[in-house]
Amino acid sequence: MAAFSPALPLAVGLSGGADSTALLLACAQKWPGQVQAIHVHHGLQAAADDFEQHCRALCRRLQVPLTVQRIDARHASGESPEDAARRARYKAFEAVALASNAQNAIHSIALAQHADDQVETLLLALSRGAGVAGLAAMPADWERGGVRWHRPLLRVAGVQVRDWLRAQGQDWVEDPTNTDERFTRNRIRAQLLPALDAAFPAFRDTFARSASHAAQAAELLDELAQQDLALTGSPPEIRLLQGLSRARQANVLRHWLRVAHATTPSAAQLGELLDQLAACTTRGHRIHIKVGRGFVVRSGPRLDWYNPEVLV
Structure with missing residues (x-):
């Protein structure tokens, strides 16, 4: 105090x-x-x-x-x-x-x-x-x-x-x-x-230091996500996402979904989305994955997210 x-x-x-x-x-x-x-x-x-x-x-x-x-x-x-x-x-x-x-x-x-x-x-x-x-x-x-x-x-x-x-x-x-x-x-x-x-x-002091280190790491990841989202677009372009490492894809997609759509994917949902991104090599490849209360989908060359409850 x-x-x-x-x-x-x-x-x-x-x-x-x-x-x-x-x-x-x-x-x-x-x-x-x-x-x-x-x-x-x-x-x-x-x-x-x-x-x-x-x-x-x-x-x-x-x-x-x-x-x-x-x-x-x-x-x-x-x-x-x-x-x-x-x-x-x-x-x-x-x-x-x-x-x-x-x-x-x-x-x-x-x-x-x-x-x-x-x-x-x-x-x-x-x-x-x-x-x-x-x-x-x-x-x-x-x-x-x-x-x-x-x-x-x-x-x-x-x-x-x-x-x-x-x-x-x-x-x-x-x-x-x-x-x-x-x-x-x-x-x-x-x-x-x-x-x-x-x-x-x-333990109170050492745990506080660990939390502080995690906060710094989270801030850096957020800065990187903002840069990558500026590069890939919002909504992000699939081809440009594929040019990033899997870790950076995960980071920028979490950021995009949180900031643009106020939703957070589970680890399983994000892993499935990354797998589908890696497999998306043809125009006809379909992406439709549950994330939060909505779905991440492929819309032409880009990803998008929608909530079917809002569309009704």
Whole structure:
């Protein structure tokens, strides 16, 4: 936190849990009158009203303005409940930032994920066989929608956050779902982190370095993909794709599908697509491969992607 120097005014995402309570308290102490809080009421559990009341009481005591955003964070069939809630939460934060007036415009938003959360994210990515973009885990700083986002606690262990709060005499609320081991992240927290702490006491720092290396590699791959997409076109021309190595084909196709069509192929889908590209040596060769909710197809000399649900 000592090196954290955001553009002010600053908004803090406040759930009422230990981590966000500590972040808001520290920021309010450091920048009095320049900090506000945003609480997202998910409506997913009975305790949600208690979280809101705790946040209101805390912000009154700290004399920090509070905005409460009520959202519908229910997930669609086949969608991860955690992913759905996270996306809805970010949309709510962005809505508050966009609605802030020029006199009190929000320039930065701080979120309270800490070092243990980063390790959990990295282990989840490993368990799913993620590439370097997934292994980069959570960035400490980034920009989106004209707002700078920060995670100033990413190098701070969860136990340190709680110890600091106790020293401040500050209470917090506990989310009952955090101990539900039906969720993979909670199993990692309850079972793997204590074992890692016993075997490799410095694992938070070393895992953070690995995530940082992966983030640099992902950035380089993204730069290469942009160059290759400029070369092959968007949608990409098959003949020009075939002039690239298989690894560069995979990289540029992932980039094209993500940027142009907001979809990500599985490893199996991408492998099949690369095989079909290699075999595509005649005008009559057909390509029609399921990717995400749509299909990558051959359209004359180029590849294309379409979603049949949108076409109906």
